Amino acid sequence: MRCFSRHMVVSIALGALALTASAASAATPKNQLVIGTSLAQVVSLDPQQGSEAKALEIMSNLYDRLVATDVDGKIIPQLAESWTVDEKGITFKLREAKFASGNPVTAADFVYSLTRLLKLNQSAASNLTRVGYSGDNVEQLVKAVDEHTLRIDLTDKVTSELLLYRLAGVVASAVDSVEVKKHVENDDYGNQWLRTNSAGSGPFTLNRWSPNEMVIMDANPNYVAGPPKMRRVIVRHVPESQVERLMLNRGDLDIASALTAADLKTFEGNKGYVIQRVPTxxxxxxxxxxxxxxxxxxxxxxxxxxxxxxxxxxxxxxxxxxxxxxxxxxxxxxxxxxxxxxxxxxxxxxxxxxxxxxxxxxxxxxxxxxxxxxxxxxxxxxxxxxxxxxxxxxxxxxxxxxxxxxxxxxxxxxxxxxxxxxxxxxxxxxxxxxxxxxxxxxxxxxxxxxxxxxxxxxxxxxxxxxxxxxxxxxxxxxxxxxxxxxxxxxxxxxxxxxxFEPIVLNAAVKGYVGHPNQTTRLENVTKSDAE
The missing domain is CATH 3.10.105.10 (Dipeptide-binding Protein; Domain 3)
Structure with a gap:
């Protein structure tokens, strides 16, 4: 019965799309980016908890880390303006930045965030716990030297290079400690609240998350590099490939990333679309x-x-x-x-x-x-x-x-x-x-x-x-x-x-480059016909 119901829903959806197929193609708003994908894996948008691929893609646009990686795997700065490495650890100098709330990003926020990650001790913490960091030693190993200087000491199980790559993960994002502390319940470090809200300094803020329906992100006016080009990003849950293909064809989507191989093939050689095959x-x-x-x-x-x-x-x-x-x-x-x-x-x-x-x-x-x-x-x-x-x-x-x-x-x-x-x-x-x-x-x-x-x-x-x-x-x-x-x-x-992660983009979309770690940033994405 469950399987029958699912196919009935798909048939109705396909029928509805077919009825309007002869109409002029729809078009997404010029200042909004609409992405079709499967949100089935997204169970939390708390960066110190969520670790599934699609959750990472969303959270990487809500939060910043000390460092990130480019598409070639090279470590690049994000909130860390610079860093120095010695035999005992890494010292980071932070750039001047604000959270979406307007609160300044400080070294204390990173201490709070990494402590929170290791105290919560959920699956997201494994990349650091595996190399000797824990809720018991984090406060000795991670310290704020001053408001814009953070020091992280090495354990005997990690090198500075490996630590930098671990800190480039979304789980090491800075959360707004002032804001999160307002929502702590039963010593949960604000986890219940942060699962469905955002408190970051990334290019976007979370407007709404309806599980297995959609995620809406709005431009963050306080973003350190200036407001994103898109006013809004909408990520729609479209797990059925045929529906997603028709929506992309009609212009209801700008990007599709849950197509079967057969449906994806229909876009090959079509000048109106660009296909990326992202190695993970x-x-x-x-x-x-x-x-x-x-x-x-x-x-x-x-x-x-x-x-x-x-x-x-x-x-x-x-x-x-x-x-x-x-x-x-x-x-x-x-x-x-x-x-x-x-x-x-x-x-x-x-x-x-x-x-x-x-x-x-x-x-x-x-x-x-x-x-x-x-x-x-x-x-x-x-x-x-x-x-x-x-x-x-x-x-x-x-x-x-x-x-x-x-x-x-x-x-x-x-x-x-x-x-x-x-x-x-x-x-x-x-x-x-x-x-x-x-x-x-x-x-x-x-x-x-x-x-x-x-x-x-x-x-x-x-x-x-x-x-x-x-x-x-x-x-x-x-x-x-x-x-x-x-x-x-x-x-x-x-x-x-x-x-690999195959993605089909409407050719009007510019500046979207799929990231191997599924942490694609969207602040510089534009549409060629956008005003």
Whole structure:
């Protein structure tokens, strides 16, 4: 009934659009940017909590960080005017800036924000907790020297370069401490309020967020670089590809980023549109719960690796969204090794299942967010694994449902996606090979491997060693070793496709360049016909 209702809604929507297809094309307002996408993953717009891709895109325009990265992965200044590095830490000099409220941005706001991040200790904090920062030591390691000088000391688990890349993440954004403190309830650091409100210094402010409907952002007149070119940005939840395609064709959208490969292809060669294929450094992953009696067996996991028709799925489903890659390092990164020879081999996969003691197969549930291209990917995996004797029941859900299941280890199989925080082997691979404490008591839901219950002490130690190695040649050798050992352990977090973000823009849109970390800033976006 649920599936029937969804298709009925889609049919009605398509019919309504078809009725007006012969009319003159609509046009979005000249001073507004309208983006169509799927907002299914957005569960919070608190920068110290939200960590899903679409939430990051929104929050990166509401908040500023000390530093950011450009599209080539280079560290660039944002609220930090400059910084100096010594052997013990980094000292940042802040530029003169204001929050949207009019309050000045100070070093104390960064101390509050980073303390808040680590005290809340949610998934968003994992990039810093992984390298030794915690709610217990943050106030000793992060200090305001004066109103415009911030000092962050290094732990013994991070280099200054790695710290800068971690601080370039949206989770390290500055929130307006004066404003947020007004909304604290039950020592929640204002989290309940900040989930649906903004208190940043970015180019836009949050006007409205209606979950699974739309996000509206208004220009921030106090933005440090001057008001954005667009007065308003509207992000519409349009998860159905056909509807989104028709809306873009009619001019109801300026940008579309949730199109299937087939619908996206209809815009190829059309001078009225521009297609961007943004590399993310991340992957579409098959996460396996290693606590499951079947999936705890490495031979079963290897059988699954040989039970997926990667080539067929890439051709028929992934298209612009991904290319086959079963090592969690993009193939063009320095020191990336070749993918293992995992391919659809039904006899070999069946033999591995028999060796594991499951020659008659078994049944599992595969969970996925109802979002392009993951729904079709799940269906293809279901068909593929069915050939080797593994029966899958697919369970679709919204972002809050599936993400919660992943973080609580409440799944058999699940399809998440990743991205790279730094354009090298560690930047993309660390989340696949580091799990310092696999115990349930650790409750480390921010750790990607922990969610699959995969205990990997050797890989964790090697990841830490490679991260801290100062000699480039030795570090490169460790990068190669890390990839080989990852493959040898028949991973419970199986990368399948290197992930790209295909985006179609109306040709009138200028200045939009998709960011690999999905932190595309919109303050300089214009329309060629805008007045």
């Amino acid at each position: 450094g991340g992957f579409y992953v098959l996460a396996m719960n290693a606590a499951n009696k079947y999936l705890s067996n490495p031979k079963v996991r290897e059988a699954i690796a040989y039970g997926i028709d990667y080539a067929g799925i890439e051709k028929t489903i992934m298209g612009p969204y991904g290319r086959v890659r079963t090592v969690p390092v993009p193939e063009n990164y320095e020191y990336a090794i070749k993918s293992p020879d995992w391919h659809l081999d039904v006899p070999k996969a069946k033999a591995l299942l028999a060796e594991a003691g499951f020659k008659d197969g078994f049944r599992l549930t595969l969970k996925t967010i109802a979002q392009t291209p993951r729904i079709d990917l799940a269906t293809a995996i279901q068909a593929s694994l069915g050939e080797i004797g593994i029966t899958l029941d697919i369970q679709q859900g919204n972002g809050s449902e599936i993400i919660a299941a992943h973080r609580s280890r409440s799944f058999d199989l699940l399809i998440p996606q990743t991205s790279a925080y730094m354009p090298n082997v560690i930047g993309s691979m660390e989340q696949f090979t580091s799990n310092p404490d696999n115990s349930l008591e650790a409750n480390n839901a921010g750790n990607f491997v922990w969610r699959s219950g995969w205990d990997i002490p050797e890989l964790t130690a090697l990841t830490a060693k490679a991260s801290m190695e100062a000699d480039a040649e030795k570090r490169g050798a460790l990068f190669v070793e890390l990839q080989k050992k990852f493959i040898a352990q028949s991973p419970a977090v199986l990368p399948m496709f290197e992930r």
